[in-house]
Amino acid sequence: MNAEFIEALEEIEKEKGISKDVIFDALEAALVSGYKKNFGSSQNVEVNIDREMGTVKVFAKKTVKEVVEDSFLDISLDEAKRIDDKYQIGDIIMIEVTPKNFGRIAAQTAKQVVMQKIKEAEREVVFNEFAGRENEIVTxxxxxxxxxxxxxxxxxxxxxxxxxxxxxxxxxxxxxxxxxxxxxxxxxxxxxxxxxxRSHPGLVRRLFELEVPEIHDGIVDIYGISREAGSRTKIAVFSKDPDVDPVGACVGFKGSRVKAIVNELNGEKIDIIIWSKNVGEFISNSLSPSKVLKVEVNEKEKSALVIVPDYQLSLAIGKEGQNARLAAKLTNWKIDIKSEKQYEEGKKE
CATH class of the missing domain: 2.40.50.140 (Nucleic acid-binding proteins)
Structure with missing residues (x-):
C-alpha cells in the first residue's frame, strides 16, 4: 500500500463519511487473520499500518521468560537482552516478522475491507434515514x-x-x-x-394530513381512528377554531379531499365524525350514518345503551356488526344498541 491508497481513503472519508481510522482498524484486524492463515496461526501477532505512508509491518508479540515453553509466544531472557539490555522477565517484546510478499496480501485484503466498510456505511445511512421516518407515509x-x-x-x-x-x-x-x-x-x-x-390505521391518518391543510396546520385534530382495512374506517375529528367546521374541512369542496383518500384506498368507505367531550354525544356521532334517539351512559362500567329508531337498527349495527364494532373501537366504550320498540318492551318488563 502507498500514498495513493491513503489519498483514496481520504476521498472515501469525504464522500461516504467513513473515518480513515475505522478502515485502518478494520484492515489491521483483517491482516492479522490473513497473516495467521498464510504464515502460521500459532503466533501472537500485531499489524501496524503507517497512517501517513501506508506501509504495513507485522510484529510478533513475545513474552520474556526464563524457560521458553512455546517459541512462537515466548523468548528467553538472554535472547531478549541481545535485542535490548533493558528487557526483564515478564516484558512483552514486539519483533518484526513482516514477510517479503506480504504487500500483495495487504493490497487484496485492503480492497475487501474498504468495499465492506463502504457497504456498511451505505446501509447505516439508509437505516438512519428510514428509522427517523417510522410512522410516516412513503410512495x-x-x-x-x-x-x-x-x-x-x-x-x-x-x-x-x-x-x-x-x-x-x-x-x-x-x-x-x-x-x-x-x-x-x-x-x-x-x-x-x-x-x-397498507392496512394500518396510521396510513389513513397520514393521508388526511396530506390532503387536509387544516389538519397539517394543527387547526383540525384527529382524535382517533378505527379501521377495518379495505372495508370501512371511522375517523373522529375536532376543530380548535370555532369558525372551522372539522368535517367540512376533511370532506373538502364537493368531497374532493375525502374522495382522493378513498381512491388511494381503492374505495374503502370513510365515516368522518365530530369528537365531543360529552361522551353520550360522541357515542351518538360515532354510530353515523345511523340516527340516534337516546344514549344512556354507565361511567363506572364504561358502557352505553344506545336507542335508535326501529327502521335504523340494522343500519346502526351495520353489516355483520361492523358499524357498532368500529364505533366501540373508536370511542373505547362498550356499546349496546336497541331499537325504540325493544327499549320500550324492556322497560315494561
Whole structure:
C-alpha cells in the first residue's frame, strides 16, 4: 500500500463519511487473520499500518521468560537482552516478522475491507434515514411479488409489504405505485429491513394530513381512528377554531379531499365524525350514518345503551356488526344498541 491508497481513503472519508481510522482498524484486524492463515496461526501477532505512508509491518508479540515453553509466544531472557539490555522477565517484546510478499496480501485484503466498510456505511445511512421516518407515509413502486410478500422500491432501498399488512381484496401488480405506511425499520445482517403497511390505521391518518391543510396546520385534530382495512374506517375529528367546521374541512369542496383518500384506498368507505367531550354525544356521532334517539351512559362500567329508531337498527349495527364494532373501537366504550320498540318492551318488563 502507498500514498495513493491513503489519498483514496481520504476521498472515501469525504464522500461516504467513513473515518480513515475505522478502515485502518478494520484492515489491521483483517491482516492479522490473513497473516495467521498464510504464515502460521500459532503466533501472537500485531499489524501496524503507517497512517501517513501506508506501509504495513507485522510484529510478533513475545513474552520474556526464563524457560521458553512455546517459541512462537515466548523468548528467553538472554535472547531478549541481545535485542535490548533493558528487557526483564515478564516484558512483552514486539519483533518484526513482516514477510517479503506480504504487500500483495495487504493490497487484496485492503480492497475487501474498504468495499465492506463502504457497504456498511451505505446501509447505516439508509437505516438512519428510514428509522427517523417510522410512522410516516412513503410512495413506492412494486418491484416484485414472491410468496405473497410484496417488495417495494423506495429509491435508496427496498421495503417489504408482508401479507399481514396488505389490504384484504386489494390487487397488487408489478409496477404499481402505492402510498404506504412505514411500520418498522429493523437492523439486519443484510442491511436495514423496512416493514411497510397498507392496512394500518396510521396510513389513513397520514393521508388526511396530506390532503387536509387544516389538519397539517394543527387547526383540525384527529382524535382517533378505527379501521377495518379495505372495508370501512371511522375517523373522529375536532376543530380548535370555532369558525372551522372539522368535517367540512376533511370532506373538502364537493368531497374532493375525502374522495382522493378513498381512491388511494381503492374505495374503502370513510365515516368522518365530530369528537365531543360529552361522551353520550360522541357515542351518538360515532354510530353515523345511523340516527340516534337516546344514549344512556354507565361511567363506572364504561358502557352505553344506545336507542335508535326501529327502521335504523340494522343500519346502526351495520353489516355483520361492523358499524357498532368500529364505533366501540373508536370511542373505547362498550356499546349496546336497541331499537325504540325493544327499549320500550324492556322497560315494561
Amino acid at each position: 413506492g413502486l412494486i418491484q416484485r411479488i414472491s410468496k405473497n410478500i410484496i417488495y417495494v422500491d423506495l429509491g435508496k432501498t427496498e421495503g417489504v409489504l408482508p401479507p399481514s399488512e396488505q389490504i384484504e381484496g386489494e390487487t397488487y401488480n408489478q409496477g404499481d405505485r402505492l402510498k404506504l405506511y412505514i411500520l418498522e425499520v429493523k437492523k439486519t445482517t443484510k442491511g436495514p429491513q423496512i416493514i411497510l403497511s
